Amino acid sequence: MSRYIYEFWIWTDTISTAKISEILGTQSSEPYDPEEDDKDTLWTYQVTQTESDLPFDFVNEFFKILAGKFEILNRYGIKNSNIWFWLNHEYDQECNLEISPEDMERMADHDIPLCITCWKNDGGYIDLEAETTSKYIYKLQIRAEQVTPSEISLILGQKASRSIANTWVYEVTEMESDPAFYFVDEFFKILEGRFESLYQLGIKNSDITFWYLYEYDQQCNMEFNPKKMKRMGENGIKLCITCWERGDPPPGDEEDVPDDDSESSDYGQAA
Incomplete structure (x- = not known):
């Protein structure tokens, strides 16, 4: 439980x-x-x-x-x-959390950071001083019912990493030894100036989610500063978080599906 x-x-x-x-x-x-x-x-x-x-x-x-x-x-x-x-x-199995845009904006407006810790119930409360080796997966997901993912790629000027049902996905994996990837800043670089074009295709800001997936060793700790939360909150973008312990199966994901516009499909390695 x-x-x-x-x-x-x-x-x-x-x-x-x-x-x-x-x-x-x-x-x-x-x-x-x-x-x-x-x-x-x-x-x-x-x-x-x-x-x-x-x-x-x-x-x-x-x-x-x-x-x-x-x-x-x-x-x-x-x-x-x-x-x-x-x-x-x-x-028990994996940690899944959602932070709403409204909550992020409210904390950010008062300069209050959000800190999150997850641990598996067979390991006890975590040791904040423990040495860790972790893997991070960051995803920008855009759900679209009426258009193909390749049309979204054309608007964003960014090839998708993969596709799941009715969803365009850009994904970056980072190991603890890699240079830091500031996913909020990088995802907004892709989106900036394009919200209106997406809206014209029937894609609302609430169809856009930022995902933070974290495979951890011994402990899962993260902190979100007010400025980053403010930016997501003001744009109506939900933050989704999943953590799991190394050695456990990664969380289930929907299978990749081909783009409806197969001739112009742009899936494969992200640019």
Whole structure:
């Protein structure tokens, strides 16, 4: 059974965590795996949920606690960037998460980063200091019911890496030893100036998704900074995340299908 641990952190070196609780009107929780040195400088609020529980809209609920309190915290020397939202997922087979454009834009507007940790339920809570070797797969996917993927390639000036049913896919694989691939920036380079042309083909921004797939060794940790989330949120693009432990089968994917316009098909190695 999967378990989700939602955490809301506030780092402070100006006031006590007790004072933060007083300002927010909410008592802090003990960190899931606290570091002794952090106890006096880290205020935390935590909610744990299993699959059988009612959904917990953590972004909305955490903002309810913060409502009207940002200015007060700022006066005490706590900047918005000292506030972090955490989504932790203990899973059975694979970790699948979606972050909506609205949630990303709301966090970004307040300069709050989103941190995500996943671990398999046979391994216990992860060690943040562990040595890791990981593989990352980034996908730009565009779902189109009325046009062929090759028509999308023509508009974007970018060959697709592959095709799944009614979906154009551009995919990049990165190993930990490779130069960093900044997928949000790179995918927007492909899309910039072309949203209107896609819309004329019946493709809305909500048909576009960015995928972050992560094969990890020992632990899965990621952080999304507010500027990147703001860019996705403003453009109505959903972020989808999948993690799985090395040695396990990778997550299932739909089979490649041929382009309807086979003579002009542009599948194969991405440019």
